Amino acid sequence: MRYRQHSILSFIVRNVPGIGQYLHGRKMYGITVFLAFLFFPMVILLNLDDVVAGFVSFFLSLTLLGLDPSMKSSILRPELVEHWVAALFALTAPMLIWSYERKFYLRTVYAPEKYESTPSDLAWSQFLKQRGAVVGFVVILALYSIAFLCPYIAPYNPTTFQSGVVTQFREPLSSILALRLRDEGDKGVITPTIRDLGEFPKMFRTLEGLNESLISEEEAHLLYIDAYRIEADQVIATIGKESKTVPISRLAGTEPDEFLVEEFHLLGTDSYGRDLLSRIIYGSRVSLSLGFIAVLLSVTLGTIVGLFAGYFGGRADSFTMRFVDVLLAFPSLFLILVIIAVFEQANVPRIMLIVIVLGLSTWMGVARLVRGEVLSLKERDFIFAAKALGLSHWRILTRHILPNSLTPIIVNASLRIGGIILLEAALSYLNLGVQQPTASWGNIIYEGKDFLSNAWWISTLPGFAIVATVVSFNLIGDGLRDALDPMLKNS
Amino acid sequence: MALYIFKRVLGAIPLLFGLLTITFFVIQLAPGDPTALYLQGDADPAIAERLRTNLGLDQPLHIRYVKWLGSAVTGELGVSFSKHKSVTAVLADTIPQTLLLTSFALLFNIALGVLLGVITAVKRGTKIDTITNVFSLILYSVPEFWLALMLILTFSEQIPIFPASGIHSPFADRLPTLHYLWDVIQHMVLPVFVLGIASAAATGRFLRGSLLEVINQDYIRTARAKGMPESRIIWKHALRNALIPIITIIGMSLPFLLGGAVIVETIFGWPGMGRLTIDAIFSRDYPLIIGCTLVSGVLVILGNLFADVMYAVADPRIRFTGTKE
Numbered sequence: 001m002r003y004r005q006h007s008i009l010s011f012i013v014r015n016v017p018g019i020g021q022y023l024h025g026r027k028m029y030g031i032t033v034f035l036a037f038l039f040f041p042m043v044i045l046l047n048l049d050d051v052v053a054g055f056v057s058f059f060l061s062l063t064l065l066g067l068d069p070s071m072k073s074s075i076l077r078p079e080l081v082e083h084w085v086a087a088l089f090a091l092t093a094p095m096l097i098w099s100y101e102r103k104f105y106l107r108t109v110y111a112p113e114k115y116e117s118t119p120s121d122l123a124w125s126q127f128l129k130q131r132g133a134v135v136g137f138v139v140i141l142a143l144y145s146i147a148f149l150c151p152y153i154a155p156y157n158p159t160t161f162q163s164g165v166v167t168q169f170r171e172p173l174s175s176i177l178a179l180r181l182r183d184e185g186d187k188g189v190i191t192p193t194i195r196d197l198g199e200f201p202k203m204f205r206t207l208e209g210l211n212e213s214l215i216s217e218e219e220a221h222l223l224y225i226d227a228y229r230i231e232a233d234q235v236i237a238t239i240g241k242e243s244k245t246v247p248i249s250r251l252a253g254t255e256p257d258e259f260l261v262e263e264f265h266l267l268g269t270d271s272y273g274r275d276l277l278s279r280i281i282y283g284s285r286v287s288l289s290l291g292f293i294a295v296l297l298s299v300t301l302g303t304i305v306g307l308f309a310g311y312f313g314g315r316a317d318s319f320t321m322r323f324v325d326v327l328l329a330f331p332s333l334f335l336i337l338v339i340i341a342v343f344e345q346a347n348v349p350r351i352m353l354i355v356i357v358l359g360l361s362t363w364m365g366v367a368r369l370v371r372g373e374v375l376s377l378k379e380r381d382f383i384f385a386a387k388a389l390g391l392s393h394w395r396i397l398t399r400h401i402l403p404n405s406l407t408p409i410i411v412n413a414s415l416r417i418g419g420i421i422l423l424e425a426a427l428s429y430l431n432l433g434v435q436q437p438t439a440s441w442g443n444i445i446y447e448g449k450d451f452l453s454n455a456w457w458i459s460t461l462p463g464f465a466i467v468a469t470v471v472s473f474n475l476i477g478d479g480l481r482d483a484l485d486p487m488l489k490n491s
Numbered sequence: 492m493a494l495y496i497f498k499r500v501l502g503a504i505p506l507l508f509g510l511l512t513i514t515f516f517v518i519q520l521a522p523g524d525p526t527a528l529y530l531q532g533d534a535d536p537a538i539a540e541r542l543r544t545n546l547g548l549d550q551p552l553h554i555r556y557v558k559w560l561g562s563a564v565t566g567e568l569g570v571s572f573s574k575h576k577s578v579t580a581v582l583a584d585t586i587p588q589t590l591l592l593t594s595f596a597l598l599f600n601i602a603l604g605v606l607l608g609v610i611t612a613v614k615r616g617t618k619i620d621t622i623t624n625v626f627s628l629i630l631y632s633v634p635e636f637w638l639a640l641m642l643i644l645t646f647s648e649q650i651p652i653f654p655a656s657g658i659h660s661p662f663a664d665r666l667p668t669l670h671y672l673w674d675v676i677q678h679m680v681l682p683v684f685v686l687g688i689a690s691a692a693a694t695g696r697f698l699r700g701s702l703l704e705v706i707n708q709d710y711i712r713t714a715r716a717k718g719m720p721e722s723r724i725i726w727k728h729a730l731r732n733a734l735i736p737i738i739t740i741i742g743m744s745l746p747f748l749l750g751g752a753v754i755v756e757t758i759f760g761w762p763g764m765g766r767l768t769i770d771a772i773f774s775r776d777y778p779l780i781i782g783c784t785l786v787s788g789v790l791v792i793l794g795n796l797f798a799d800v801m802y803a804v805a806d807p808r809i810r811f812t813g814t815k816e
Binding site: 322323325326327328329330337339418422425426429430442445449452453456459460463466467470471474475 | 505506509510513517628629631632633634635636637640641643644648753754757758768769772784787788791792
């Protein structure tokens with residue numbers, strides 16, 4: 001389908017992701033890409049203040065760090081980094097979608113004769129034919145986007161809790177009433193004590209102010225109630241079995257719609273009165289990043305070992321592979337438990353420890369796979385040619401053998417992530433995973449298991465998130481295998 | 492055949508040796524002094540010294556290693572700190588209970604797996620195939636502890652059909668034998684289901700692939716041409732050859748069922764190996780940890796050995812060339 005060059009239509013078709021593909025007949029693909037592209041500007045618009053503040057805070061912090069590196073500890077705070085990542089992601093993601101989709105469209109549909117399509121275009125087209133894999137891919141992208149954007153998407157803070165009869169164990173779809181108390185001017189207490197402002201106090205103060213607006217607690221003065229009635233100049237609130245009288249003069253207004261707040265909890269609250277949806281959204285960060293990094297570690301390690309064992313052969317090979325056999329003889333959960341038990345006292349942050357343990361206990365399968373691949377590649381003519389040319393071992397390994405064994409490695413990695421996410425959740429269940437108050441899907445389930453009979457939703461709902469993620473990764477793995485492996489293409 | 496089995500057994504010995512070595516050194520890496528587990532913090536240093544001599548901790552590492560290796564090979568695994576019994580006795584008490592659970596789980600796995608595999612392969616490309624595949628994929632991706640919790644929620648809390656934990660009801664051993672058995676079976680339903688269902692889905696997917704490969708072969712076409720009933724073709728001719736890869740799965744799942752039983756046994760309060768390991772780890776009972784790791788490691792090696800030998804029995808080509816194909 002061609003349009004006159006330079007016409008507006010042609011411009012739109014080329015530059016708005018999805019439109020061109022839709023007109024070309026790939027309707028579902030077009031709609032999905034278009035919606036994905038539109039999602040990010042919408043998030044930015046809805047959270048404009050936070051995005052702008054996050055951006056300014058990020059660049060200001062960078063400048064300050066560049067000017068005065070000694071301020072590192074007071075500038076790099078995890079709750080701020082979260083906002084920076086969200087702001088940067090919200091802006092870069094649509095740009096990436098635009099640039100990739102534009103190139104892909106130009107090469108394959110718009111003017112295939114002008115732009116030569118690359119092998120990755122072919123693989124992508126093959127991948128798009130696998131319906132299940134595409135669904136999995138979309139779900140995974142959505143989950144990762146939510147994980148990156150969680151400060152904008154989560155309705156409440158996942159860790160602030162109001163323990164008490166009113167807020168805890170609220171069912172899904174329930175609302176909690178709260179009276180907003182008047183700000184009694186005690187805000188001065190929260191202001192941090194004067195500390196080292198560094199060499200650029202003015203800039204630092206501006207930054208502090210910005211950061212304050214990003215991470216401050218807006219609803220600090222709330223009194224959660226079950227019901228209320230107004231009598232003269234007093235509000236009589238019922239809290240559980242008790243009732244409490246509050247004079248209207250202490251409230252943040254005189255009319256009910258001024259002092260009354262209604263908090264809606266889509267998925268209910270947990271035993272501490274924390275919003276479950278927010279916890280699941282924040283929990284996705286732990287589960288998704290942990291799975292990804294652990295797989296990266298395990299696949300890298302396995303590939304290196306497999307490459308060397310397979311390529312050099314001989315005694316090094318048989319020794320390494322016997323070692324791999326022995327490690328495989330430990331069931332992975334046993335291995336993990338022993339490593340954690342042994343190294344628990346060492347001063348490693350829990351998340352790091354889990355990543356390392358998961359990575360170190362799962363690389364053996366990859367090593368076997370890569371070794372097998374290398375053994376067969378080693379006998380191929382192009383490797384003989386490379387050797388005859390006098391190329392170094394390093395060059396042959398990295399330029400000739402590795403790229404050719406990448407396909408099974410990628411497929412294996414994508415099938416592995418699901419398993420690792422399941423393992424991480426299982427560790428949480430044994431209380432060896434990520435610790436409270438940080439949320440992870442596993443530890444939300446673990447925490448809810450004691451309240452199964454009176455609050456089923458706490459344990460049940462995060463499980464669906466895990467299932468969706470693992471199913472999606474498995475679908476992607478299957479799809480990649482079918483798309484990348486030409487032997488299976490027609491079966 | 493005997494020679495082949497002999498060779499494989501010989502090959503397993505260095506593996507066992509490596510397993511013992513790694514276990515020993517991992518435990519040695521543990522921070523802290525093992526005597527601290529026996530003594531109060533303010534104990535007399537002389538007593539601590541004597542204890543170290545008694546435990547053999549005053550000797551150099553390589554001597555300790557050789558001694559430990561010697562006692563491990565003869566089945567002498569030391570005394571459990573937390574159970575105050577010899578590790579061998581503790582393991583001997585626990586293994587039958589785990590075996591009861593896992594053997595039924597394995598049976599369930601194979602029965603359901605073969606059924607799923609055959610159905611999806613025969614009905615290839617139909618709606619039944621798609622639905623079963625999606626369903627297996629989901630089962631395959633469910634965290635087993637979550638599945639266990641959901642089953643407890645549904646079948647023990649909401650509709651109380653099956654008990655949520657334990658191997659039998661309290662005082663059930665006073666019941667007549669038949670009632671006792673019935674009680675144990677009721678307690679087994681949920682854990683066996685959880686343990687077996689995910690692997691059944693995997694077996695099913697695997698079998699589907701290997702059946703589809705077999706169905707396209709000439710001897711199946713010949714059988715069809717002879718007018719043999721389709722059910723007989725599938726169940727007698729095709730399945731027999733398609734089952735060969737399943738042998739690996741069975742061999743592999745011997746230890747997997749034991750390792751996987753950690754979670755399931757903890758949730759369902761089943762007094763087996765998995766719970767024992769967890770308890771040993773949480774109470775830092777090093778002799779017991781080593782014992783549990785050894786048992787499961789040996790099972791992995793035996794499982795692989797079993798798979799290799801069964802392969803050789805099923806496929807004569809392996810026996811003669813020594814490798815698969």
